[in-house]
Amino acid sequence: MVKKVGIGLLGLGTVGSGVYRILTERGKTLTQRAGVDVEVKGILVRNPAAGRRVTVEGGLLTTDPERILNNPDISIVVEVLGGEEPARTYIERALRAGKTVATANKEVIAKHGVELLGLAREQKVDLLFEASVAGGIPLLRPLQESLAGEDVEAVYGIVNGTTNYMLTAMDKEGLDFAEVLAAAQRKGYAEADPTADIAGHDAARKLAILASIAFNTQVPIDKVYCSGIEEITAADIAGARELGYVIKLLAIARRVEEGIEVRVHPALLPQGHPLSTVDGVYNAVMVQGWAVGTLMFYGAGAGQMPTGSAVVGDIIAAAKNLFSGLRGQPRVGFAPGVPVIPLEEVETRYYLRLRVVPEPGVLGVVTRLCSQEGVELVSLDIKNWGQDSANLIIRTQRVKEKAFRGALAALRKEARVHEVESYIRLEGED
Amino acid sequence: MVKKVGIGLLGLGTVGSGVYRILTERGKTLTQRAGVDVEVKGILVRNPAAGRRVTVEGGLLTTDPERILNNPDISIVVEVLGGEEPARTYIERALRAGKTVATANKEVIAKHGVELLGLAREQKVDLLFEASVAGGIPLLRPLQESLAGEDVEAVYGIVNGTTNYMLTAMDKEGLDFAEVLAAAQRKGYAEADPTADIAGHDAARKLAILASIAFNTQVPIDKVYCSGIEEITAADIAGARELGYVIKLLAIARRVEEGIEVRVHPALLPQGHPLSTVDGVYNAVMVQGWAVGTLMFYGAGAGQMPTGSAVVGDIIAAAKNLFSGLRGQPRVGFAPGVPVIPLEEVETRYYLRLRVVPEPGVLGVVTRLCSQEGVELVSLDIKNWGQDSANLIIRTQRVKEKAFRGALAALRKEARVHEVESYIRLEGED
Numbered sequence: 001m002v003k004k005v006g007i008g009l010l011g012l013g014t015v016g017s018g019v020y021r022i023l024t025e026r027g028k029t030l031t032q033r034a035g036v037d038v039e040v041k042g043i044l045v046r047n048p049a050a051g052r053r054v055t056v057e058g059g060l061l062t063t064d065p066e067r068i069l070n071n072p073d074i075s076i077v078v079e080v081l082g083g084e085e086p087a088r089t090y091i092e093r094a095l096r097a098g099k100t101v102a103t104a105n106k107e108v109i110a111k112h113g114v115e116l117l118g119l120a121r122e123q124k125v126d127l128l129f130e131a132s133v134a135g136g137i138p139l140l141r142p143l144q145e146s147l148a149g150e151d152v153e154a155v156y157g158i159v160n161g162t163t164n165y166m167l168t169a170m171d172k173e174g175l176d177f178a179e180v181l182a183a184a185q186r187k188g189y190a191e192a193d194p195t196a197d198i199a200g201h202d203a204a205r206k207l208a209i210l211a212s213i214a215f216n217t218q219v220p221i222d223k224v225y226c227s228g229i230e231e232i233t234a235a236d237i238a239g240a241r242e243l244g245y246v247i248k249l250l251a252i253a254r255r256v257e258e259g260i261e262v263r264v265h266p267a268l269l270p271q272g273h274p275l276s277t278v279d280g281v282y283n284a285v286m287v288q289g290w291a292v293g294t295l296m297f298y299g300a301g302a303g304q305m306p307t308g309s310a311v312v313g314d315i316i317a318a319a320k321n322l323f324s325g326l327r328g329q330p331r332v333g334f335a336p337g338v339p340v341i342p343l344e345e346v347e348t349r350y351y352l353r354l355r356v357v358p359e360p361g362v363l364g365v366v367t368r369l370c371s372q373e374g375v376e377l378v379s380l381d382i383k384n385w386g387q388d389s390a391n392l393i394i395r396t397q398r399v400k401e402k403a404f405r406g407a408l409a410a411l412r413k414e415a416r417v418h419e420v421e422s423y424i425r426l427e428g429e430d
Numbered sequence: 431m432v433k434k435v436g437i438g439l440l441g442l443g444t445v446g447s448g449v450y451r452i453l454t455e456r457g458k459t460l461t462q463r464a465g466v467d468v469e470v471k472g473i474l475v476r477n478p479a480a481g482r483r484v485t486v487e488g489g490l491l492t493t494d495p496e497r498i499l500n501n502p503d504i505s506i507v508v509e510v511l512g513g514e515e516p517a518r519t520y521i522e523r524a525l526r527a528g529k530t531v532a533t534a535n536k537e538v539i540a541k542h543g544v545e546l547l548g549l550a551r552e553q554k555v556d557l558l559f560e561a562s563v564a565g566g567i568p569l570l571r572p573l574q575e576s577l578a579g580e581d582v583e584a585v586y587g588i589v590n591g592t593t594n595y596m597l598t599a600m601d602k603e604g605l606d607f608a609e610v611l612a613a614a615q616r617k618g619y620a621e622a623d624p625t626a627d628i629a630g631h632d633a634a635r636k637l638a639i640l641a642s643i644a645f646n647t648q649v650p651i652d653k654v655y656c657s658g659i660e661e662i663t664a665a666d667i668a669g670a671r672e673l674g675y676v677i678k679l680l681a682i683a684r685r686v687e688e689g690i691e692v693r694v695h696p697a698l699l700p701q702g703h704p705l706s707t708v709d710g711v712y713n714a715v716m717v718q719g720w721a722v723g724t725l726m727f728y729g730a731g732a733g734q735m736p737t738g739s740a741v742v743g744d745i746i747a748a749a750k751n752l753f754s755g756l757r758g759q760p761r762v763g764f765a766p767g768v769p770v771i772p773l774e775e776v777e778t779r780y781y782l783r784l785r786v787v788p789e790p791g792v793l794g795v796v797t798r799l800c801s802q803e804g805v806e807l808v809s810l811d812i813k814n815w816g817q818d819s820a821n822l823i824i825r826t827q828r829v830k831e832k833a834f835r836g837a838l839a840a841l842r843k844e845a846r847v848h849e850v851e852s853y854i855r856l857e858g859e860d
Contacts (some may be wrong), residue, residue: 018721021721022579022721026579026581026720026721029579029580029581030578030579032646033578033579033580033646034578034579036579130576136721136722136723136725137725138572138575138576138577138725141572141575141576142568142571142572142576145568145571145575145743145746145747146560146568146571146572146740146743147568147739147743148460148463148464148743148746148747149452149456149459149460149463149464149466149739149742149743149745149746150459150463150739150742150743151456151459216462216463272707274707274728277702277704277707284726289739290456290735291448291451291452291456291566291735291736291738291739291742292566292729292730292735292736292739292740293566293729293730293733293735293736294729294730295566295567295568295727295728295729296714296726296727296728296729297725297726297727297728298704298725298726298727298728299722299723299724299725299726300722300723300724303723305720305721305722305723306721306722306723308721309577309579309580309719309721309722310576310722312579312580312721313575313576313577313578313579313580315579316575316578316579317575317578324754
């Protein structure tokens, strides 16, 4: 009992080409395995004459969005343009036209997801966005369905492939930031303007979506603390490895008594941690639940075919809802807003590298300055003891951000401390 | 808009207690997150006076299955008795009575899943069994839903916590099989009669279920090749580690041109492989798809709360289907039977350890005997060269099982080969 459904694609870039290839090259799998016969009825592109990664029947391409948004043969609109506009407007118009929408657009969902989901509910259609977080990895649907009864305590992981590729290359090949960025750009893993990736904005958007789903609450993108990898040096990575850690850009959402914390920043992870071996462009997300304990979901976080696979999963789910008349049923309810903890109140451990005056009393001075601000140390190692300076490598106990900031300020004022060379949060051990 | 549903538990052992705890201690999460208010209306136990892991309202316990199976207040029956009978009969009776069933019972599903699923469809109710494979890890539902459009090429992984705990302990602590088995039994990780686990039967049942879902076909349990860890020695593990491998009990299902292969056996995995660091009682399953590439799902494969969490996920899904009138809709269609390849036709690589007569020509003899049977070698190392014997450590190229058996027979007949000490399949590198 195979049912036919017409879909329209907005965009035919990397992800769009992947979706098109799966639908056309693996149509038989879709009908056999999912009982759905998907037919592409139109594809919005900027320039129909442009070179393409896929061969598309000529008549399908159009530069006129109305041919998708106002096409009665199209029940499901697939938005794979990327970027905020015109994608957001098209999604809104498709929903208003009574069409279900599947999108891979993390920017639109992170910024406008709640209104758009509300609109979808009003219109009794679906808005699905599995592909917006962690590419091909089934994550949002398992969180919403398999773990619907689970009290989620934390979700955290590696959700940006570009920065993970760069950190892996810096670690394995000992290269510096600028070199690996250039290499990543050559390989197409980083964009010409890499800011969204390396400054952590892309990860922050994904985390806002992930945390909203995990904790059933609206996590506004501007409440997500975000710090990128621009200042991570080869020396940081080598120093971390010497202590038994690797450096990863982590996206972390955790429920604490007073609310939830949501933050993206580089972090030291112990080498035995399951996330520490997630290398290159791979993503992995850990979910910690009251009953289920720790889960990890691992796979390709980006790329034409993996991301295309996630979109196709959504198309099938949308088609099934369409046939069963179950469109527009939210899979989880959103609880009234849970407060996002301000960064100053967030507790973490810290790794800290200082350059100090090499005299015997300096350890006592540093320890005392930290302690006066409420920052207690777990370990203190001296490296490169020389004529003019020495390095102190410090690991702290769990400490509130504001206390740590206080200690940093005190250390910077202290004459015997030449410089605070770097400080990175320490995760994955308690 | 919270909807009420009455459920009945068959069994209150490890998993049953977990389910009961989640439903009673986290009822608020269920209503808030899933919009479902679950009420336990009865629990079948053998002895209501027995000591329990959970405190249960006295009136709920019964020794009479009719109070569950014929109770009009119960819409969902949760079968957590384990074992083939009477579990299978109760499931059948519940389905015939028009009740949806959620079960954690891999034995019943592996042996009778197809008939029971057929019956559920006839009766327009659901039969859900996420907890039957890999405990708390969301796996069957993501495969059926998120990956409904994916051409699955292989599923493989570690699906038995007992044997993984034992192999990890043998590796990390250098203990021998009998010692770790005793330790596992003391800790409750292995049963008094550990056969089902250590002989691989438990993993084979899970693999039959997993492969049936992944490839949309019925994989009969008696077609799954199954070999356990009884003969793995501390020497095997140490020898593997020296070559850069770890030994894991793997369950592997792979689609090949002629059909599918399904097998459970110990295997050497390279130390960098994602499954190689899955230690202790944890499980992990990799899914390889045409478009999505390689995914891994990792988590607790057993235990009261994790397995309970998976059952509760099924209860919520069942309740939602109940309310929406969508009961009894198979999530994937089963294609007509795909043949299971006989073991003799399965191709793998092999690790082989021989004790031979220590004379110069022996390497040539062994190489020639293997080659005559169509077994080509990738590496050959000599160890423990002594007066009377030496060890040859061999890794082969990919070879059909029947050719390898031929080589084994030839080596055993050869006078210069004292003994074939061990042979283990080699996975995870090609």
